[in-house]
Amino acid sequence: MPALPELTLHRTNDMVLHMKTTLNIDDGVMSRxxxxxxxxxxxxxxxxxxxxxxxxxxxxxxxxxxxxPSFKSGGALVDIAxxxxxxxxxxxx
Numbered sequence: 001m002p003a004l005p006e007l008t009l010h011r012t013n014d015m016v017l018h019m020k021t022t023l024n025i026d027d028g029v030m031s032r033x034x035x036x037x038x039x040x041x042x043x044x045x046x047x048x049x050x051x052x053x054x055x056x057x058x059x060x061x062x063x064x065x066x067x068x069p070s071f072k073s074g075g076a077l078v079d080i081a082x083x084x085x086x087x088x089x090x091x092x093x
Contacts, residue, residue, distance in 0.1 A: 023048075 025033070037044045078089040 078085045
C-alpha cells in the first residue's frame, strides 16, 4: 500500500484575518490618536478601524429639497381615452 502524503490542516474559523496597509496621517492627528489610544487602553489600529467603520456605515443626512415648480397647462387639448382624437392631434389632422 503506498504511503499517504502528509496533510496540513488549515483552520480559519477561529482566526481573524487582517490586512496591513500604509497610511499617510497628519502628525497632529497621529499625536492625538496616540494619546487617545493610551488614555483608553486600546490600540491605534482599533481606534482607526472603529472610526472608519463609523464613517463607512453612516447614513447620509437627509437633504431638504425645495419644492418642485408647478404650472398651469391650460387644460388638455384632447381626451387621451379617445384613440382617434389622440391620433388626429398627434398627426396634425
